[in-house]
Amino acid sequence: MTGISWRHVALWAVFIIFMLLLPEMVSKGTLRTVIFANFLAIFAISWDVISGRTGYISFGHPFLIGIGAYTTAILSYRFGMPVGLSIPLAVCVTMVAGTLFFLPALRVKGSYFALVTLAFMELMYQLVQVIRPDLTGGTRGMSGVTTLARGAVNNYYLSFGLMIVIAVSMWVLMKTRFGTALSAIGMNEESVRGSGLSTTRLKLFAFMVSAMVAGLGGAFYVHYLGSIAPRALFDINFVFTIIVAVLIGGASTIVGPMLGAFFLTFLLEYLRPYLPGAERYFIYGSIALVIYMYQPKGLYEIVMQQWRKYRVVKAGET
Amino acid sequence: MAEVSRRKSRRDLNVSHHLEVNNLVKMFGGLIATNEMSFQVDEGESLGLIGPNGAGKTTIFSLIMGELRQTSGSITCFDSEISHLQTHERIQRGISRTYQVPRPFADMNVLENIRVGLMPDNIWQMIMRRPDPEREIELAQSVGFAENDFLRHPSELSIGDLRKLELARTLATDPSLMLLDEVFAGLTVAEIAQMAELINQKREAGMTMIIVSHDLKSLEPLIDRAIAMNYGAIVAEGSFADVMADEQVRATYLGDE
Numbered sequence: 210m211t212g213i214s215w216r217h218v219a220l221w222a223v224f225i226i227f228m229l230l231l232p233e234m235v236s237k238g239t240l241r242t243v244i245f246a247n248f249l250a251i252f253a254i255s256w257d258v259i260s261g262r263t264g265y266i267s268f269g270h271p272f273l274i275g276i277g278a279y280t281t282a283i284l285s286y287r288f289g290m291p292v293g294l295s296i297p298l299a300v301c302v303t304m305v306a307g308t309l310f311f312l313p314a315l316r317v318k319g320s321y322f323a324l325v326t327l328a329f330m331e332l333m334y335q336l337v338q339v340i341r342p343d344l345t346g347g348t349r350g351m352s353g354v355t356t357l358a359r360g361a362v363n364n365y366y367l368s369f370g371l372m373i374v375i376a377v378s379m380w381v382l383m384k385t386r387f388g389t390a391l392s393a394i395g396m397n398e399e400s401v402r403g404s405g406l407s408t409t410r411l412k413l414f415a416f417m418v419s420a421m422v423a424g425l426g427g428a429f430y431v432h433y434l435g436s437i438a439p440r441a442l443f444d445i446n447f448v449f450t451i452i453v454a455v456l457i458g459g460a461s462t463i464v465g466p467m468l469g470a471f472f473l474t475f476l477l478e479y480l481r482p483y484l485p486g487a488e489r490y491f492i493y494g495s496i497a498l499v500i501y502m503y504q505p506k507g508l509y510e511i512v513m514q515q516w517r518k519y520r521v522v523k524a525g526e527t
Numbered sequence: 528m529a530e531v532s533r534r535k536s537r538r539d540l541n542v543s544h545h546l547e548v549n550n551l552v553k554m555f556g557g558l559i560a561t562n563e564m565s566f567q568v569d570e571g572e573s574l575g576l577i578g579p580n581g582a583g584k585t586t587i588f589s590l591i592m593g594e595l596r597q598t599s600g601s602i603t604c605f606d607s608e609i610s611h612l613q614t615h616e617r618i619q620r621g622i623s624r625t626y627q628v629p630r631p632f633a634d635m636n637v638l639e640n641i642r643v644g645l646m647p648d649n650i651w652q653m654i655m656r657r658p659d660p661e662r663e664i665e666l667a668q669s670v671g672f673a674e675n676d677f678l679r680h681p682s683e684l685s686i687g688d689l690r691k692l693e694l695a696r697t698l699a700t701d702p703s704l705m706l707l708d709e710v711f712a713g714l715t716v717a718e719i720a721q722m723a724e725l726i727n728q729k730r731e732a733g734m735t736m737i738i739v740s741h742d743l744k745s746l747e748p749l750i751d752r753a754i755a756m757n758y759g760a761i762v763a764e765g766s767f768a769d770v771m772a773d774e775q776v777r778a779t780y781l782g783d784e
Contacts, residue, residue, distance in 0.1 A: 404643050404699070407613070
């Protein structure tokens with residue numbers, strides 16, 4: 210909520226340079242894991258814009274991601290539309306459809322909002338299987354969707370480029386008074402209204418921003434995977450992974466969801482050899498719980514605390 | 528009703544009132560919270576609203592702000608009906624209130640709290656224009672915050688400071704009519720004096736006010752006129768002395784001696 214200083218710019222620059230050099234340092238397998246982390250980070254940032262800040266918990270983000278993914282997949286795969294056109298269209302469709310469907314959801318509060326959004330996700334799951342299966346591919350989904358890049362390295366650069374553009378632009382946007390107003394809604398919506406601001410308009414705009422990011426992420430994700438399967442997409446575990454990534458990383462920040470996404474992806478990946486089944490989720494749940502109990506503001510806050518402590522010690526030495 | 532003179536002359540001249548409430552009724556199910564209330568406040572006037580707990584004073588504020596919708600009746604501001612407007616639209620018409628229980632933004636410091644009050648209701652401007660720290664500081668100082676309070680968070684502030692903060696955020700919306708709900712509750716003697724001075728400054732600057740308070744001694748010098756209410760209806764209206772002399776007021780509000 211403070212201004213942007215040179216230190217922020219420097220930190221972003223260091224991070225970007227590190228990530229650009231990453232393919233030189235790690236194996237292709239690790240790189241593929243990072244690709245997933247990048248996409249999860251995009252989804253987590255999207256979720257955080259509406260839920261992390263305003264406190265309106267969305268369980269329906271796969272609905273938005275799904276609209277983006279399905280739109281571009283159908284347009285390019287079934288109608289042969291070039292990807293350069295189908296992705297922007299998919300983002301627009303996500304924003305419009307998302308806004309229309311969530312307009313009634315904005316009128317309800319708290320857990321009801323979460324339930325309504327959850328219902329949308331379930332609805333979408335049922336609908337894609339029934340309505341025009343010739344287009345959506347029904348239960349089996351689609352495979353053979355155009356991919357944008359070949360090989361782990363290229364895909365890594367593509368996903369990282371998308372993630373960093375989204376992260377930095379959201380970070381700048383949230384530094385403005387708009388971001389402050391959204392956080393204020395999360396703290397006390399009545400007082401925001403009492404300050405003469407239309408909270409409905411603010412939430413709607415935040416939702417459209419969130420939908421845009423989700424649509425963008427979903428569209429690129431499907432062109433990375435080259436396939437789409439409704440069961441994997443409209444899965445409650447997928448929602449929880451996004452939410453847990455934000456919560457353990459640190460809600461209401463941009464770095465937090467990124468941190469959480471990377472932490473979670475690598476945690477699941479490293480647990481895989483030891484626990485190939487669903488037991489992994491038990492471990493990750495426990496770790497998330499411990500972090501959340503230790504510091505509800507997440508990993509981001511833990512890092513910041515250490516940093517402040519370090520600075521105090523440093524200041525004491527000199 | 529002794530204080531009638533000035534009001535009457537204005538009414539005869541057909542000057543519109545700053546705020547006029549007509550036959551206002553609010554029912555919560557079968558409970559009548561506001562029962563056919565009618566009153567006016569002129570521009571620059573300060574009206575005191577008194578009554579026992581549960582008399583419906585805060586309900587009136589919520590109705591004027593649009594946080595609650597009346598069952599029937601009308602609310603006009605300079606002769607234009609505002610009942611259909613949403614809260615933020617009423618605030619843009621220059622009506623603002625404080626709350627009995629202050630409602631700060633917990634994770635924001637004093638200046639950031641005021642910043643929210645200063646924001647335009649326009650997302651584009653919100654994003655493109657930078658905040659105005661000078662105006663934030665000016666407002667914080669105007670309600671009596673010292674420089675080392677600026678970066679404090681609400682959890683570090685006393686109830687008196689929280690009321691000041693609430694007042695500053697309310698003033699940030701640039702109101703011409705302020706509804707002050709229990710501004711003295713929980714304040715120390717020194718803080719009450721400070722708050723009273725602040726209210727007097729605003730009065731002198733021409734602000735119209737409706738003040739709710741249980742602290743009658745502090746309230747008296749701040750108002751031109753008083754309305755006593757009970758069970759959602761007006762019991763007595765007039766100068767503070769007249770209202771306090773009213774038998775019904777003595778019975779319901781102060782208790783029999």
